[in-house]
Amino acid sequence: MKKISELGITGKKLLIEGIAFLIAGVLLLIYGPSFPELMLRLFLTFLWARELWNFLFRWFSKAAAKDPLWLNVAKFFLYGFLAGNQFFISLPIAIVSILMGLNEVMKAATSGVTYYIYVKDGIRPRLRLLIDTIWLSVVGVATLLALGGDGNLQMFFLALYFIGLGTSNIRDGWFFEAEVGKKVLRRRLRRGMPLVLAAIIPRVTLQKINDALELGEGETASEIYDRAKENAEPNLEMFIHVTKDGFGAIGHVDLCYKGRIISFGNYDTNSERLFGTMGDGVLFSADREKYIEFCKRENHKTLLGYGLALSPEQLAAIDKEIAKLMSLTVPWDPPQMVKPKRPGIDKEEPMYAYKLKQEADALLYKFTSSKFKTYFVMSTNCVLLADTIVGAAGTDILSVRGFISPGTYQDYLDKEFERPHSLVVTKRVYQ
Template sequence: MKKLSELGLTGKKLVFQGILLTLLGLILVFTGVKLPTILIKLFVYGLLALGGIDMLLRVFKKIPSQEPIVVSILKLAFLLWLAGTDMVTDVPLYLFGLLMAVYQIFSAAINLITYALYVKDSIRPRMRLLIDGIWLAILGFSTLLASNANANFQFLYLGLYLIFYGLSNLRDGLFFEKELGKNSLKRRVRVPLPLAVAALIPLGTLNKINAFLLENSEETASEAYDIVKENSGASDMTVFVHVAQDGVHAVGHLDFAYRDKVYGFGSYDPSSEHLFGAMGDGVLFTAKKEEYIRFCNQDGLNLLAYDLVLSEEQKTAVEQKIREIEEWTYTWQPSADLLSKDKDGNPQPIYAYQLQSAIGGQFFKFKSSKFKSYFVLSTNCVLLVDSVLGSAGTAILSPKGFIAPGTYQAYLDREFEKPHSLVIGKKVYQASPGS
């Protein structure tokens, strides 16, 4: 392990982030609502002080103001009343508890739905999903029913999350340089970002690229976001993050290419879908890489591509995993009779049929395995990429097993910052104009 002074910029950043998050988590664990209560009161006292200073300056005509003095007096009186009542802290703490409860119930639902799918498909192990679903549901509903929203317990919950997330960052930072050039197949569990945060990452990246292009109109997205490490050699594998400005693709979608062949997973059979399309039969597809990129761009999708280089041992592991997944499948033929609607509400052939007709994509359903049933919040597109790339020893594995596309993108971005990691390049394939 290198000394902090020898770490690269990203390593230092991760170390300091880890320390700060861990300390904040410890404070919340041991103080509960005390720290948030103090911070809220300090905020209100600060507003009160600024309002008092503003009033004094107006009285002595030191500054002009377009706000009627009666309004300023009423605002100051309200702040004085607010500072003297418990409502100033009780309401924010109660709302925080409610938000945490909703998130816990949401997480419980993901676990329990996934457990039900595993039972249906005879997938084991699965008991952890049931246990997690039950205790999260109990915690969430008990918080909703409590008069004080279990604020102390919820801050304990948040504190523990920050501690584990901080320690995960601290570990990554301290071993940031040591892992350079290391081709280990060992998987590491890491604490993921909350789903609500991870969902914003793909669109956030696209918005940054678009903002850059507005200021640098002479460049294209491919020129502005095409970075390859020096002396890195040819890539063996590419992970694609699909993103669009609106619709379901705003939260991202993942697939990957190995040896110029794209592999993707999703719910591509509308006749099997239910729960508003969130569940259905799991479908694997394959297509030629370059043709697939053009097809996606013409369909209005931007592809954020991350190129990886693999050792011979990792290539063997990846190929073995792909063969294993293919052995679980049987050929499925998309029907021309199945119709969906385009963005204008007009009927059109389903996506799978379009992909097959346009570029010869092949589709397969599953006889068994976790891929047999698709669920947008667990057994989703990320499961395929993580299963295959995970065989090469990537460290993205979540203790819950649920990974959002944005979490995976954040991991790939972090790996790219390492001078000698598996991720050697990234670029964008921009959606065709008018698509």
């Protein structure tokens, strides 16, 4: 039975996709907005010509007469009107420009908040964050204010993105079946999908699992999802958490090493600020089995597990990185209850970190220094800590701007599992 976790990724497919993105990027770079406008106009002209063909031959061919006559005529005039309407042809460019502008403004805000955190906590280097904040703000605002322009600036940045994405796919496709990463530890920049699209990957996966169970394709989630390579013996596991609703639908990342979960987040609820997106960075270690059951019981989470088979050299690098992180922490004993923001009005609630300690044998720590001293959901988050540890083993998920979402990490792990000789050897679901 085919598992729903099978993606059908091959080296040939990645090469074809990479070449297509590269060609599209180069054409955008050369011709600017006129290239997508021409493609859309040609597509609409093709649809118009097809309806003309169907109208002329509807009395001689059943295939041409599949639509009622009135619909055939209506589509003929509609496609002809749209193909000749410059406003409609330019509309997709305007929509893309708006999305790109909003994306740049969001990146600028993320860089700005992260720069503030680095200044507050005395973290260096940080100049790049300030530069990113300034230029991304200028580009983003200029894009949103210049929607009536020719769109050349927006298409230039989109062209660079396509070229980077195409190059990454070509490289991944070329080395798809090579034994890369088993012994050589190296980090490489890669161009991933936009942050907004990556954010929904965990939730989409959860929906696929739930839909398959409702259709009776399997009795349990594990039966329809779990996969393992031959002779798979993972010695480290990555977890992608996801819930059906709320902020948990975006996901959370932690890892399991030597039977203990290592996780990072804003677990000191009393330190939350900026609408709960920022707070003291808390790292904890918990018993694997108790933690998985705790997550399923407390938050109704689904956990997607990815097993990695690492070499002794890679394990030694991870041990060194964990020891380095732990040297920057001090033990933290969480209070039992969260302080109400409005004493006497708000109801007291148990602190999540306290429950972790009691029910999952968690040991909690706060950072005294480093970029993890302050948690921020968009940058110094759970994914950055997990990537810092596992990155010592040579994973190459580093984003160009350093911002990685749980969905980005899941997309990377999914693709690595499809490679026959990669570090990722198992995929499991815990629900």
